[in-house]
Amino acid sequence: MPNKSVELSAPAKVNYRLDVLSKRPDGYHDLRMIMQRVDLCDTIRINLTGSTGITVTCNRNSVPDGPENIAWRAAKAVLDLSQKPVGVAIDIDKKIPVAAGLGGGSSDAATVLMGLNNLLELGLSTEQLMEIGVTLGADVPFFIFGDTSIAEGIGEKLTRIEKIPRPWIVLVNPNVHVSTAWVYKNLQLTIGKDVNTMPNFFDNIAELCAVLGNDLESVTISRFPVIRDIKNLLIQYGAAASLMSGSGPTVFGIFEDEAAAREAAKKIATEHNWFTAAVKTL
Numbered sequence: 001m002p003n004k005s006v007e008l009s010a011p012a013k014v015n016y017r018l019d020v021l022s023k024r025p026d027g028y029h030d031l032r033m034i035m036q037r038v039d040l041c042d043t044i045r046i047n048l049t050g051s052t053g054i055t056v057t058c059n060r061n062s063v064p065d066g067p068e069n070i071a072w073r074a075a076k077a078v079l080d081l082s083q084k085p086v087g088v089a090i091d092i093d094k095k096i097p098v099a100a101g102l103g104g105g106s107s108d109a110a111t112v113l114m115g116l117n118n119l120l121e122l123g124l125s126t127e128q129l130m131e132i133g134v135t136l137g138a139d140v141p142f143f144i145f146g147d148t149s150i151a152e153g154i155g156e157k158l159t160r161i162e163k164i165p166r167p168w169i170v171l172v173n174p175n176v177h178v179s180t181a182w183v184y185k186n187l188q189l190t191i192g193k194d195v196n197t198m199p200n201f202f203d204n205i206a207e208l209c210a211v212l213g214n215d216l217e218s219v220t221i222s223r224f225p226v227i228r229d230i231k232n233l234l235i236q237y238g239a240a241a242s243l244m245s246g247s248g249p250t251v252f253g254i255f256e257d258e259a260a261a262r263e264a265a266k267k268i269a270t271e272h273n274w275f276t277a278a279v280k281t282l
């Protein structure tokens with residue numbers, strides 16, 4: 001069994017929509033989100049080793065390497081379940097900005113769960129992996145599910161979107177780290193919020209842009225007003241719409257085609273010292 005290995009891509013996500021519906025007694029919030037994977041990926045290498053134990057290495061200093069790393073906890077959950085006498089060495093080549101609202105840690109964890117399920121030939125179903133995933137983080141089930149989805153509950157109830165355009169996305173991150181916990185702490189919940197059903201069928205980009213929204217945006221903007229400037233800049237450079245993703249601070253712009261997205265990303269990268277990328281939706 002040892003010496004088996006695999007190299008996998010762990011994509012980022014953006015939230016086309018993020019509604020905070022209510023605060024639950026357990027401290028989590030009930031959400032309704034539209035989640036889309038994008039082609040900005042960490043590379044995860046998983047090696048089975050002869051000795052027991054889990055190690056995580058990463059090319060970024062700001063990412064923890066022990067049990068604080070969510071990928072480590074994903075490996076632990078699978079090893080505890082499998083009871084197989086193996087060790088796991090995980091190396092993360094991080095390309096997704098950290099604490100950015102792009103779900104990087106959750107995607108790494110989902111990739112480790114799926115990768116180890118295959119390497120150890122455990123035969124766990126997608127549903128079983130998603131159940132383990134939600135114990136690690138609210139966005140993990142989405143990355144196991146894969147398809148563009150409406151996510152409800154804390155993020156674990158997923159419904160596939162029937163039809164949706166695949167625009168190009170420009171991501172802009174002003175290199176500040178946002179604590180998701182801080183954002184939720186400072187959110188003023190709207191009582192009696194309209195929770196009409198969310199469409200799960202979008203014929204074109206205009207229809208998609210019409211539903212964009214994020215309840216966390218104004219909270220993060222109050223701390224980092226640069227987010228509003230980036231939203232405006234993306235529109236000025238041709239985006240059909242722009243929005244903050246997750247708890248931020250990354251902002252994304254929606255573009256009809258690759259050339260326009262690349263051009264906008266190039267201009268922004270030339271003018272500002274921000275992380276900028278033009279990426280496909282997956």
Ligand code: ATP
Pocket residue numbers: 062063064068069070071092097098099100101102103104105106108109137139180246247248
């Ligand atoms: P969330 O909204 O779930 O916080 P995010 O996309 O905003 O997600 P992440 O990049 O997942 O943020 O990082 C959140 C925190 O988790 C960081 O402060 C980081 O130190 C820690 N962390 C633990 N494991 C990882 C990992 N594999 N990749 C990135 N960050 C990790």
